[in-house]
Amino acid sequence: MLRMGERMPSLDSIENSDNGVVEPLWHSIPLENVFSNLNSTIDGLSTEEVISRREKYGENKLEGKKPRHPILKLLDHFRDPMVYLLLFAAIIAFVADRDDLGTPIFICIALTLNAVLSYIQEAKAEKAMDSLKKLLVCHCIVLRDGMEHRLSIEEVVPGDIVWLEDGLNVPADIRLLEVHQLSINESSLTGESDVVYKEVDICDENSILQDMINMAFMGTVVSSGRGLGIVVKTGMGTRVGDIATGLSGVVTPKTPLEIKLGSLGRYLAMIAIISAVVIVGFNILLAMIDGVTGLALKQVIADQFIIAVVIFVAIVPEGLPIILVITLAIGMQNMSAKNAIVSRMKVVETLGSATIICTDKTGTLTRNEMSVRSFFCGDELYSVSGSGFDPTYGKLRIGKKEIDEQDFAELKVQKGFKLAMACSLLCQNSNIRHIDNEWKGIGNPTDIASAVFGWKMLESVDTFRRKHPRFKEFTFDRNRKRMTTIHEYEGGRWVFSKGAIGPYLSRITHVVENGRVVPIGDTHRDRIGEVNLEMATQALRVIALTARPLSGEEDMEDIDSVESGLIFLGLIGIMDPPRPEVAGAISMCDAAGVRVMMITGDQQMTAMAIGDEIGIIKDDSEFVTGRQLQDLTDDELDLKLEKVVMFSRVTPDQKLRIVTRLQSIGHVVAMTGDG
Structure with a gap:
């Protein structure tokens, strides 16, 4: 066991192949071995050791090209x-x-x-x-000599003990020691919009990056919760550093x-x-x-x-x-007016010569803001308008017809709808704020989407929370796959619970039908399963909303009892929606003879749903996954590139390969996005 203040053997065991020593697979070894290899303690490094390591490893930053005179x-x-x-x-x-x-x-x-x-x-x-x-300079909380220090990310060294907190950037590649409802947005590395819930358990040595749940990676962002970890890699040695190294070798x-x-x-x-x-x-x-x-x-x-x-x-x-200089300078000024910075003047003309645009999905074609797109309640499936975090606009539609004010007023007083909205507003821990003329969501993306939806349909989150104070919370975890809270509601205590529908089925005993709570039957279960499947095939993340009154004798601390006998209220389908201007931009590219190709790390079904909505997918379009791409030779890939419009589940080095092959067969390629 590791004891407070105990120091472990030499740091030499983490040297890379330059010294002939094998690099540990940090996600698959016990924590004792992690500390041993890093020669660190739970108290953090000493000041003298930090100085020594900074001299050895340098600053914790990605190295760009050396500035020229x-x-x-x-x-x-x-x-x-x-x-x-x-x-x-x-x-x-x-x-x-x-x-x-x-x-x-x-x-x-x-x-x-x-x-x-x-x-x-x-x-x-x-x-x-x-x-x-300079605006992106970030700080983190580091434990050294048993004391907490707020330092610039660039000062972090291997072996440092670092706190990860809600809203902060992960400063380096970190093996997690403690997690407290910690979830991290890894879309910048993986392309997936959903956050990853972290644990400290050892992972399989063959795990891919998306499955390394005991690791946090430089360049990602803490979405919710808190965690403590030990830095295993900094700067160019991190995962994002590997990507930067690969790109630095590319000849412009x-x-x-x-x-x-x-x-x-x-x-x-x-x-x-x-x-x-x-x-x-x-x-x-x-x-x-x-x-x-x-x-x-x-x-x-x-x-x-x-x-x-x-x-x-x-x-x-x-x-x-x-x-030419005057013409290109005018082009640079025009692009600057559109908030686009051009680093090389002749690139202005290159953009006009592009034959293919390779684009990332998350945050480029989409808003990187999860929103409720579908809502099932009272045996009716609605679509939800509006996108992003703006709660002031959003209507329900049946098919393509928007519900009028009178019908919506009648819907708002129905028992099932009211409870569903209460669950959306209360069973979540996000904050929605209007800052600098822009709506921002703070917290877990699913919670934000749920809260914004409830606000659109009923009233503001803060107002509703004040009316219905919280007594108890059972936080989301990967095993239960649900979150549960207990609130004062309608003069008593009510349980509100939301999560994946699968684990709920055995705990749901009632549904709301025609304003009355009735026992759930096979017909109800079949209908719920049917709608769940329909939403899932549209690449929506499906969340079930449930509730029940809690009697005075029941123990609020007994989670198994609290989460039993639930009333099914409805389903919400959540997705990171396309930016409203994207479909029009793609039509303009088509008209100009410029192909648009999506290259994403996200799931194929999700990518196809977005691609279909924005008009990338055509009748003869082909799709390739990262695993399929891995098996293709360059010649085979060159042939496929003429018809493929979408690559999914690809890694950064595969993205680079795709762009390189496109250039080799004569295309002028524009690449956009953070992928």
């Missing part, structure tokens, strides 16, 4: 075939006629102005991106504009040289035919050389680079 960045804008051609023309013009310096001076001024304007525009974009990065290809300008430069040079040679040669030949010899012929040749220079300079468009 401003002069080198400026010189980059002279590295262009068209610029080379113009410089060559200026040199020839200067050598040919030193008395007339107008042309070479104009060319040099134009090229210098072109480089300076390009540099200034890209420097502005770089400065804006640096400002955004030339933009279509750079390729076209290079071709144009070579073409113009060829035309200029051929034209000059033909014309000059023809004139010299005529002079020789006319009998011109000696000094007179030399003068003719000298005159023709000047003519050749004039032809060469005339053919080369010295104003083209500056015109």
Whole structure:
């Protein structure tokens, strides 16, 4: 057993393959071995040890490309075939006629102005991106020498003991020691919208990232609860660091504009040289035919050389680079007005040349805000309008017809509906706030969706909570798959419980029918199962709402008793909905001949539901999973890429492979999203 203050053996056992030592599978070894390998204690590291490890491992941050000197960045804008051609023309013009310096001076001024304007525009974009990065500086609570310290994430080192709290970023890759209803949003790594509930149990050594429930990964966000963990990897050694390492090795290809300008430069040079040679040669030949010899012929040749220079300079468009810079600068400004920062000026033209847009799903095509899309109550299945966390807009529909005010007023007084809304509003721990003209949800995504839905249908969460104070809560766990609370309601104590329908079936004894609570029968169970299946096939996360009155003699502490004899109230179907503008944008891409391809780490059924709603999926569309992609050779993948519109359950390195293969078969690829 690990004792308070006890220190373990050497840190050398976690060295990577550079020293020939095998890296432990942190998720699959006992905690005692984790502490032993990291030479740490439950009290945290000492100050001296922290200094030593910081020198050894460096700052806990992802390393980007080393910044280049401003002069080198400026010189980059002279590295262009068209610029080379113009410089060559200026040199020839200067050598040919030193008395007339107008042309070479104009060319040099134009090229210098072109480089300076390009540099200034890209420097502005770089400065804006640096400002955004400074806004993202985060802190965490670290235990060192038995004392808690609030530190910048960059100061964390392997072996640190770190607290994870609601709303904070996970600062490094961490093996969890304690969890208190801890759930983490890992969509930035996995692409899945649902949060992951964490535990401390040892995982199988072959677990994929999504199944490592005893680990928290750098770049993810704590959705709810609290946890304590030990840092096992920092910076570029983390999972997200592995992704960054893979991307750093990717050579940035030339933009279509750079390729076209290079071709144009070579073409113009060829035309200029051929034209000059033909014309000059023809004139010299005529002079020789006319009998011109000696000094007179030399003068003719000298005159023709000047003519050749004039032809060469005339053919080369010295104003083209500056015109391009001005045009692209206007494009950068227009994109900036749409809150898009362009790091390289020529990328503006590349976006217009894209033949395929590869997009992540969560947070890009969708809002990354779980919302109730369907509601089953009183034997009627409704669709719910509105999306995101805005509780001020949302109506019920039957089919495509919206329920009118009179019908909705009648529905609101029905017993089953009132109890269902009470369950939505009370059996959850989220907070909905209006901040900076935007609605924000704080807490578990399912709780937020439930609370927003109840607010849309009944009244604000805070108002309803004040009317019905909470006596007791049984938090959600992975085994029960439900959450239960006890509140003051209708003059007594009521149990409200929500969760996955499967574990509930044996605990539900009644339903609400025509305003009366009646025993549940086979017909009711069949109908519930039918609606549950219908929602599930639409890739909705189905949550059952239940309740029951609690008699005065019943013990509120007996969870098994409290969660028995429940009344079924309804089902809600939750989903991360598409952004409202996405379908229109995809139609515009289709009209422009640009294919849109979804590449996500989420489940295929969920991805297909979103793809169908926004119009990505066509009759002849094909779909590939990460497991199928793994078995494809590059040649087989190249053939499939012409028809595939969706890749699901893919890893970051597979996403990189897809983009690389698309480029290899001639596509100009735009990639968007955090995947």
